[in-house]
Amino acid sequence: MTAKSLMKQATQTVTYDIEKIRDDFPILKQQVNGKPLVYLDNGATAQKPQQVIEVLDQYYREYNSNIHRGVHTLSEKATGAYEAARLKIKNFINAESIQQVILTSGTTASINLVAQSYGRSTLKQGDEIIITEMEHHSNIVPWQMLCEQTGAKLKVVPINDKGELIMEEYESLLNDRTRLVAVVHISNALGTINPVEDIIKLAHNRGIPVLLDGAQAVPHCPVDVQALDCDFYCFSGHKLFGPTGTGVLYGKKALLESMPPWQGGGDMIRTVRFDETTYNDLPYKFEAGTPDIAGVIGTGAAIDYVSAIGMDNIAHYESELLAYATEIMSAIDGLTLVGTADNKAGILSFVMKDIHPHDIGTILDQHGVAIRTGHHCAMPVMERYEIPATARASLALYNTRDDIDHLVEAINNVRKVFA
Ligand code: C6P
Numbered sequence: 001m002t003a004k005s006l007m008k009q010a011t012q013t014v015t016y017d018i019e020k021i022r023d024d025f026p027i028l029k030q031q032v033n034g035k036p037l038v039y040l041d042n043g044a045t046a047q048k049p050q051q052v053i054e055v056l057d058q059y060y061r062e063y064n065s066n067i068h069r070g071v072h073t074l075s076e077k078a079t080g081a082y083e084a085a086r087l088k089i090k091n092f093i094n095a096e097s098i099q100q101v102i103l104t105s106g107t108t109a110s111i112n113l114v115a116q117s118y119g120r121s122t123l124k125q126g127d128e129i130i131i132t133e134m135e136h137h138s139n140i141v142p143w144q145m146l147c148e149q150t151g152a153k154l155k156v157v158p159i160n161d162k163g164e165l166i167m168e169e170y171e172s173l174l175n176d177r178t179r180l181v182a183v184v185h186i187s188n189a190l191g192t193i194n195p196v197e198d199i200i201k202l203a204h205n206r207g208i209p210v211l212l213d214g215a216q217a218v219p220h221c222p223v224d225v226q227a228l229d230c231d232f233y234c235f236s237g238h239k240l241f242g243p244t245g246t247g248v249l250y251g252k253k254a255l256l257e258s259m260p261p262w263q264g265g266g267d268m269i270r271t272v273r274f275d276e277t278t279y280n281d282l283p284y285k286f287e288a289g290t291p292d293i294a295g296v297i298g299t300g301a302a303i304d305y306v307s308a309i310g311m312d313n314i315a316h317y318e319s320e321l322l323a324y325a326t327e328i329m330s331a332i333d334g335l336t337l338v339g340t341a342d343n344k345a346g347i348l349s350f351v352m353k354d355i356h357p358h359d360i361g362t363i364l365d366q367h368g369v370a371i372r373t374g375h376h377c378a379m380p381v382m383e384r385y386e387i388p389a390t391a392r393a394s395l396a397l398y399n400t401r402d403d404i405d406h407l408v409e410a411i412n413n414v415r416k417v418f419a
Helices: 004-013 018-025 049-062 073-093 107-122 141-150 167-173 194-203 254-259 293-309 311-330 357-366 379-385 399-417
Strands: 101-104 128-134 153-157 179-182 210-213 232-236 247-251 268-273 275-278 335-338 347-352 372-376 390-394
Touching: 004 194, 004 293, 018 179, 073 101, 073 293, 101 107, 101 399, 128 141, 128 167, 141 153, 153 167, 167 194, 167 347, 179 194, 194 210, 210 293, 232 379, 247 254, 254 379, 268 335, 275 311, 293 390, 311 335, 311 347, 311 379, 347 357, 347 372, 347 399
Parallel strands: 128 153, 128 179, 179 210, 210 232
Antiparallel strands: 101 247, 232 247, 268 275, 335 347, 347 390, 372 390
């Protein structure tokens, strides 16, 4: 879905009570270095609302126990809450069934699972995997490792100066040797919203499956895996206002069923004998060992939270905030935005003439403004723009124009310090 179509859809929906939303996030009420906290590092991890924190507290106080194992009351309660969270995730991304919602420790684990299970069992010497120049390392390195293991080759779709994929190059890379396309839905370093529908259609015309890295998309816009028709979709709970240590791999059922388990251990088996082991059904086949039970239940609460606000409302609110931030930041002398795609989400990567991003980040912190600086685990993006790093402000549903004004004021202070 494009930003414009999201906006159009969103204008038909209801209200956005920013004061009430901010009130739900206790961490935002504090001062940092004597200044009110302005949290603009949501791309790295998002803050947690009271509703999520309470669910975690309740789990540990009242029914902490292992799942799928015990017949005692606490274990049954934990299993029920854990599976209820899976159902919430299924509905949230509109998966066909809960069997297609594999619970992992994060986007990174989800992509590695596909690489080591699907990839390792199907790819061979000379096969090709297509990724893009704007991928996070999590969607590069697992494929490089797979290439080393199988003899397959990695092909990379380049980006233009605005940070958009060059679609003609993508089309020309698709061929009879392509076995998988793995693309980021929204770039963490540039904010680009990729034309994933077109990417998927072009790959499917040749029978090639597509994996989407949705780590930066799921917290900011509605995602419907059936409408997208993607073959795999990966995301993390902690960027979606849930706890760290949780993630999701959605997959088409036929693909998941054809894939061998990746990790072995408890819960993923049906029977174990020394001469033969049989595996559990989906989704458990891919869920070896005790998971982050509280984390998954908390992610379910986070989904309840964003669903009550409405993903359309969130997308609309954030795109207006991005437009405001883009306008005033573009006007700052000596500041250059890196990533100016026509279709963009709330990520503002920038560099300042003769000032290292780490210095920007340090001075901003003194003003209570939290941003990320560095390569953002997307070193090829930095190489593309011939820069060592950027400073990055990344928005979330609780940020305001006031936050942006504080950011700009602090940036102006950076300029004064280095004048
Ligand atoms: N990006 C950022 O500051 P994990 O660590 O598994 O939850 O997510 C990895 C990941 C994968 N893909 C994209 C597009 C991402 O943005 C991230 C995480 C954070 O940009 C931390 S490096």
